[in-house]
Amino acid sequence: MIVAEQKPIKEILEMVKDYNKILVLGCKGCVTVCNVGGSKEAAILASTLKIAARKNGKKIEVEEHTLERQCDPEYIDEIKDMIDDYDAVVSIACGVGPQFLSERYPSARVFPGVDTKFMGGAVEHGIWSERCAGCGTCVVHHFGGLCPIARCSKSLLNGPCGGSSNGKCEISKDVDCIWDIIVRRMTELGRLEELLEFVPPKSWITARDGGPRRLIREELVL
Amino acid sequence: MSEYKSGSNLEKVLKAGHFAFTGECGPPQGANVEHLKEKAAHLKGCVDAVNVTDNQTAVVRMSSWAASLVLLQEGLEPNFQMVCRDRNRLAIQSDILGVYAHGIRNMLCLSGDHQRFGNHPEAKNVFDIDSMQLIYTVKTMRDEGTFLNGQDIDVPPKLFIGAASNPFAEPFEFRVYRLAKKIAAGADFIQTQCIYNMDRFREFMKRAVDMGLHEKCYILAGVTPMKSVGMARYMAKQVPGMDVPASLIKRLQGAGKGKVAGEGIKFAIEQIEEFKEMEGVAGVHLMAIEWEHRVPEISELAGMLPRPKV
Amino acid sequence: MSDNFKPKIVAFYCSNCASSAASVAESMNKALPDNVKIVQVPCTGRIEILHLLKPFEEGADGVYVAGCQEDSCQYVTGITKAAKRVAYVKKTLEQLDIEPERINIYNLSAGKGQAFVDVALEMNDIVRKLGPVLSE
Ligand code: SF4
Ligand code: SF4
Numbered sequence: 001m002i003v004a005e006q007k008p009i010k011e012i013l014e015m016v017k018d019y020n021k022i023l024v025l026g027c028k029g030c031v032t033v034c035n036v037g038g039s040k041e042a043a044i045l046a047s048t049l050k051i052a053a054r055k056n057g058k059k060i061e062v063e064e065h066t067l068e069r070q071c072d073p074e075y076i077d078e079i080k081d082m083i084d085d086y087d088a089v090v091s092i093a094c095g096v097g098p099q100f101l102s103e104r105y106p107s108a109r110v111f112p113g114v115d116t117k118f119m120g121g122a123v124e125h126g127i128w129s130e131r132c133a134g135c136g137t138c139v140v141h142h143f144g145g146l147c148p149i150a151r152c153s154k155s156l157l158n159g160p161c162g163g164s165s166n167g168k169c170e171i172s173k174d175v176d177c178i179w180d181i182i183v184r185r186m187t188e189l190g191r192l193e194e195l196l197e198f199v200p201p202k203s204w205i206t207a208r209d210g211g212p213r214r215l216i217r218e219e220l221v222l
Numbered sequence: 223m224s225e226y227k228s229g230s231n232l233e234k235v236l237k238a239g240h241f242a243f244t245g246e247c248g249p250p251q252g253a254n255v256e257h258l259k260e261k262a263a264h265l266k267g268c269v270d271a272v273n274v275t276d277n278q279t280a281v282v283r284m285s286s287w288a289a290s291l292v293l294l295q296e297g298l299e300p301n302f303q304m305v306c307r308d309r310n311r312l313a314i315q316s317d318i319l320g321v322y323a324h325g326i327r328n329m330l331c332l333s334g335d336h337q338r339f340g341n342h343p344e345a346k347n348v349f350d351i352d353s354m355q356l357i358y359t360v361k362t363m364r365d366e367g368t369f370l371n372g373q374d375i376d377v378p379p380k381l382f383i384g385a386a387s388n389p390f391a392e393p394f395e396f397r398v399y400r401l402a403k404k405i406a407a408g409a410d411f412i413q414t415q416c417i418y419n420m421d422r423f424r425e426f427m428k429r430a431v432d433m434g435l436h437e438k439c440y441i442l443a444g445v446t447p448m449k450s451v452g453m454a455r456y457m458a459k460q461v462p463g464m465d466v467p468a469s470l471i472k473r474l475q476g477a478g479k480g481k482v483a484g485e486g487i488k489f490a491i492e493q494i495e496e497f498k499e500m501e502g503v504a505g506v507h508l509m510a511i512e513w514e515h516r517v518p519e520i521s522e523l524a525g526m527l528p529r530p531k532v
Numbered sequence: 533m534s535d536n537f538k539p540k541i542v543a544f545y546c547s548n549c550a551s552s553a554a555s556v557a558e559s560m561n562k563a564l565p566d567n568v569k570i571v572q573v574p575c576t577g578r579i580e581i582l583h584l585l586k587p588f589e590e591g592a593d594g595v596y597v598a599g600c601q602e603d604s605c606q607y608v609t610g611i612t613k614a615a616k617r618v619a620y621v622k623k624t625l626e627q628l629d630i631e632p633e634r635i636n637i638y639n640l641s642a643g644k645g646q647a648f649v650d651v652a653l654e655m656n657d658i659v660r661k662l663g664p665v666l667s668e
Contacts (some may be wrong), residue, residue, distance in 0.1 A: 010627055040582070047585040048624055048628070051585060051588045051625075051628060051630070052628045054588070054665060054666070055628055055629065055666060057666055153336050154306075154307070154334075154352065155349045155352075156349070156353075157352055158353075158355065160393070160400075161333050161353070162386065162463045163335070163391065163462040163463045164392050164393075164462070165391060165392055165462045167392065168462075170462035171336045171338045172338075183396045184393060192396075195399075196399055196402070196403060198358065198403060198406060198407050199355075201311065201351045201355045201358075201359070202351075204350065
């Protein structure tokens, strides 16, 4: 899923300080699963904004609403009759949400309420970790099913570098060296030889480096 | 066609079977050419080639190719270092052409320390290719005469290709395989991480020799004399992939006030003496960081002078 | 802050421990201050962050949760969960420049009538000193 984190409240308050009718818009997709942008969090943020207003002696109206998804025009359409009632929208979907909203409702003031972090999953309750950098050409099967592009700090395809120590990456003791894990796993699997083969430079054409990406599936196009 | 790959002094020294001796010089954090020349002057005549670091530890310095040119003008042979952190394959290949055009003949290929260590942690890194692929790039340009895209190069750069190896980083068992991989990718010579744990290095070299790696490539053992107990402790604790045994720290402590640096040099000399005899070791890479002025003394004591003329 | 400021306080009580403490207190003829509004919950673990925020939104000056001792929660982790949520709301309040002391959590034991009243008085005292939630 796409993992996001709520923006500091102060930052959100600063964004919406000139607006008095605010819609906090949640999303039932990834951000619900990572407990940051679902209906529950929309209610919390709305309440927080109201407490801030109370504290500052301001009168504001804040309402919350949660869409099935904010990355789908069909659902974005659902709020067409209500969006004009608000002078600001705080989307707590991933970065796609505020954009789909801005594109569909060009005159609306849309603000991002979360910081979109990465593609990953929950490794423990309350702890998420990155897994994929969306390089566009998946190669994890060469590395024991683990991705060195997203998970090695230097995206080395012929790792590990000389900074790996005690299973940790040179950048921080809190970051696992994925190459350490890859080597150990391949050794256990009796497939170490595969790692001895030189991996040539990767084509990043399919990654973000090749420009903004777009996917067309003719059979699905109406 | 010459019998040499690059014709660099370092290559000739190694090929002639001499025990090579390389030094290191970090470019200034500014355009202070005089200071750079001063540091270089200490190394002149003491070593066969001088590594010029490339934004080492991710701290911005004068570019390594520019500092390499200064050394060249001063009559020293540079070993131009390049990291993959700061350049994509376009910049990498054009810099390779550029340095070759200006007479640089050795190049050390590195991934580079992550920028989070350095003085611009907010920077975006590149890592378009890794150190292994960088070695392959230089080799392809030199031996195939083509760029990475297969296109012909009009006068290919002929560089003596170096790579680094850290025998002490983990996973330990994999390190010698990674060395083999670098050699297969095209490394002509290897400079290792600073060695302090001699037992572990002996074991590493034994495995390298068993695999015949020393016959395919020149391996230079890395030596950095300890200046102080504090430095030893810092390296032991703070530098990832560095192995400083407690016994060495103890030995330095035992040297007594004012004598630690001397003891550090003594240990380095003992190491060099052992490396001269060690099977598979073709030379020593001396990284006397901000201690360039002690290099003549160390070279003398280690019996490395005079350097061979080839 | 005026001396006759009477804060509005909302207290969440777990029906296992805190409420039995309440009945003991009652039998001892000890009453809570009348500005403390009590909300009974089956377990403090059921109190969501939103429940803790709502009173502040609706005019409360202080909120507290009174639950079991950490090791005697009937639902095992209820009180621990509540403690984490209270800590979260403290952080939220801080970010709004509202004193985090306005929300607290207390561990009570069944049968301790005096403690039941004491925490109410303590909270009342803290919040009275802080004054209303409003910047001048
Ligand atoms: S190889 Fe590419 S697509 Fe596959 S997990 Fe890694 S970044 Fe994602
Ligand atoms: S320590 Fe491991 S994860 Fe970190 S950069 Fe080096 S190889 Fe990659």
